[in-house]
Amino acid sequence: MLDRFGPRLQERIRALGPLCVGIDPSSALLTSWDRPDSIEGAEFFALSLLEAAIGHAAAIKPQIAYFERFGAAGYGVLERLFLEARDADVLIIADAKRGDIGSTNDGYAFAWLDERSPLCADAVTLSPYTGVDALAPFFNYTQGGKGVFILAATSNDEGRPLQTARLDGDEAVEDMVLRQVAERNGGGDELGSIGVVLGATRQRPRFDLTRVHGPFLVPGVGAQGATPDQVGRLFDRCPPNSVLVNVSRALASAGPERSGLRDAVRRWRDDLSSTL
Amino acid sequence: MLDRFGPRLQERIRALGPLCVGIDPSSALLTSWDRPDSIEGAEFFALSLLEAAIGHAAAIKPQIAYFERFGAAGYGVLERLFLEARDADVLIIADAKRGDIGSTNDGYAFAWLDERSPLCADAVTLSPYTGVDALAPFFNYTQGGKGVFILAATSNDEGRPLQTARLDGDEAVEDMVLRQVAERNGGGDELGSIGVVLGATRQRPRFDLTRVHGPFLVPGVGAQGATPDQVGRLFDRCPPNSVLVNVSRALASAGPERSGLRDAVRRWRDDLSSTL
Numbered sequence: 026m027l028d029r030f031g032p033r034l035q036e037r038i039r040a041l042g043p044l045c046v047g048i049d050p051s052s053a054l055l056t057s058w059d060r061p062d063s064i065e066g067a068e069f070f071a072l073s074l075l076e077a078a079i080g081h082a083a084a085i086k087p088q089i090a091y092f093e094r095f096g097a098a099g100y101g102v103l104e105r106l107f108l109e110a111r112d113a114d115v116l117i118i119a120d121a122k123r124g125d126i127g128s129t130n131d132g133y134a135f136a137w138l139d140e141r142s143p144l145c146a147d148a149v150t151l152s153p154y155t156g157v158d159a160l161a162p163f164f165n166y167t168q169g170g171k172g173v174f175i176l177a178a179t180s181n182d183e184g185r186p187l188q189t190a191r192l193d194g195d196e197a198v199e200d201m202v203l204r205q206v207a208e209r210n211g212g213g214d215e216l217g218s219i220g221v222v223l224g225a226t227r228q229r230p231r232f233d234l235t236r237v238h239g240p241f242l243v244p245g246v247g248a249q250g251a252t253p254d255q256v257g258r259l260f261d262r263c264p265p266n267s268v269l270v271n272v273s274r275a276l277a278s279a280g281p282e283r284s285g286l287r288d289a290v291r292r293w294r295d296d297l298s299s300t301l
Numbered sequence: 302m303l304d305r306f307g308p309r310l311q312e313r314i315r316a317l318g319p320l321c322v323g324i325d326p327s328s329a330l331l332t333s334w335d336r337p338d339s340i341e342g343a344e345f346f347a348l349s350l351l352e353a354a355i356g357h358a359a360a361i362k363p364q365i366a367y368f369e370r371f372g373a374a375g376y377g378v379l380e381r382l383f384l385e386a387r388d389a390d391v392l393i394i395a396d397a398k399r400g401d402i403g404s405t406n407d408g409y410a411f412a413w414l415d416e417r418s419p420l421c422a423d424a425v426t427l428s429p430y431t432g433v434d435a436l437a438p439f440f441n442y443t444q445g446g447k448g449v450f451i452l453a454a455t456s457n458d459e460g461r462p463l464q465t466a467r468l469d470g471d472e473a474v475e476d477m478v479l480r481q482v483a484e485r486n487g488g489g490d491e492l493g494s495i496g497v498v499l500g501a502t503r504q505r506p507r508f509d510l511t512r513v514h515g516p517f518l519v520p521g522v523g524a525q526g527a528t529p530d531q532v533g534r535l536f537d538r539c540p541p542n543s544v545l546v547n548v549s550r551a552l553a554s555a556g557p558e559r560s561g562l563r564d565a566v567r568r569w570r571d572d573l574s575s576t577l
Contacts, residue, residue: 049405051404051407051408052407053404088401088405088408090399090401090405090406090407090408090409090412091405091408093408093409093412093420094408094409094411094412094415094418095418095419096376096379096380096412096418096419096420097373097374097376097377097379097380097419098373098419099376100372100373100375100376101373103372103373104372104373122399122400122401122428123366123398124398124428125364125366125398126455126456126457126459126460127457128327128329129325129364129366129367130366131327131328131366132327132364132366132367132369132370133366133369133370135370136366136369136370136372139370142370142371142372143371143372143373143374144369144372152398152400152428152430152431153430153463154428154429154430154452154455154460154463154464155428155452155455155457155459155460156457156458156459156460156461156462156463157459158459159457159459159460176430176431179402179430179431180402181402181403181431181432181435182432183402183431183432183433183434183435184402184430184431184432184435185432186432186468186469186477187429187430187432187466187468187474187477188430189468190463190466190467190468190473190474190477191466191467191468192462192463192465192466192467193462197466198463198466198474201462201463201466
């Protein structure tokens with residue numbers, strides 16, 4: 026049963042290591058590559074990182090904001106990136122942080138997870154301010170092999186007051202998200218397809234991470250300051266190959282030469298594999 | 302000083318009434334119009350509602366999810382809608398619920414609020430799970446005449462546990478959002494440009510709404526069950542012309558004939574004007 030997203034991702038991590046290649050064509054990174062801050066620059070950047078990821082990373086994670094800033098043309102580049110990644114059999118996690126209420130989520134879920142959409146990815150990141158249960162239209166796609174990663178504890182400090190606010194029974198918001206994800210994933214033999222985003226710069230939440238039973242997407246390593254060792258400790262005793270570590274700026278800064286990018290991808294993969 | 306978004310919006314509401322025309326080209330609404338669930342259908346739908354809004358509504362609010370589901374082509378329709386709205390001098394609130402951390406928000410803020418972007422609107426809706434302070438890149442654009450609406454209390458029930466979770470000092474998450482917005486808007490003579498989204502189906506929050514000193518974007522009226530009277534009571538004693546009430550499905554259901562749409566827009570505007 027490798028059709029579901031959870032097991033599919035685990036198999037990729039087992040085969041290729043836990044590195045996720047972040048694709049963030051920001052103004053700053055394009056400038057650092059001596060490329061124009063334009064749609065052409067963004068396309069070159071995205072395809073270069075995809076190429077470096079093939080065969081050495083479990084997934085790519087394009088940050089949608091940096092494509093959206095170019096409007097329809099930016100989405101055209103995303104569509105091309107997704108097509109090429111699918112041709113190369115690379116898992117795509119659309120880092121879109123979408124989330125709304127009711128049938129609006131039908132629109133977003135279709136956009137990022139439906140095979141009929143030109144933006145169809147393998148998984149999408151979601152923001153739970155409107156409630157985890159409001160995200161149900163996305164969960165429906167887990168039956169068809171797709172996944173989601175819901176923000177629990179983000180890597181920035183500004184999010185702490187909200188994410189540690191207390192519900193009835195003294196449960197923190199981040200723990201509620203983890204618990205609701207755990208409940209939806211259930212305790213079957215197979216890893217669930219509903220994942221969470223948990224910043225590597227964070228303390229261990231009170232909710233027992235080994236009970237989440239879904240994949241973890243972990244930002245904050247590299248430029249944001251967390252080390253592979255910190256990640257290893259945070260996810261100690263979680264299911265094998267369930268932790269995917271995103272590195273964006275620290276990889277991109279090894280570009281634009283392709284050999285530099287490929288070396289950086291292998292180095293990060295090896296560093297992360299040794300602690301996870 | 303009508304350059305800032307807050308006063309600009311107030312002037313529109315004073316002149317045209319508090320109605321915001323929601324533009325939600327969902328599968329269900331396109332089907333109810335006997336239109337194909339396609340990019341052509343969505344374009345017809347969007348431009349029809351824009352036309353009905355001109356001269357009778359303070360703003361339009363396209364729901365981005367329903368365009369994003371068509372990928373780059375959907376964003377192409379949005380670009381056309383925005384161009385035509387600007388030509389017709391109609392305020393655009395991009396209902397995107399964006400929000401991330403750090404420089405990622407630079408990308409989203411550029412996309413929706415920068416005059417150099419093909420998706421440049423007058424204001425954008427934001428989700429604060431990563432913290433209100435993390436949204437600073439958007440706030441920078443308020444100096445240049447743009448605005449934002451941050452989710453405080455959403456109109457759906459699934460969001461209640463998170464939005465009423467308690468911070469230190471027993472402050473609810475929704476009250477923290479309102480307070481932080483109030484602090485950023487300050488108490489000057491002029492209405493601030495940082496608004497909040499507050500569902501009309503909600504109880505009055507503990508934080509005194511008259512202190513927010515920014516505009517309110519109010520969904521939940523019409524198909525979601527709240528009445529104009531409820532809105533009037535909720536925002537009693539708030540600054541004049543600071544409440545913008547969105548109606549989407551209840552307007553669209555009067556289409557696709559243009560005369561029906563225009564009549565519905567006027568009727569809703571009159572109903573809302575009488576209670577706000």
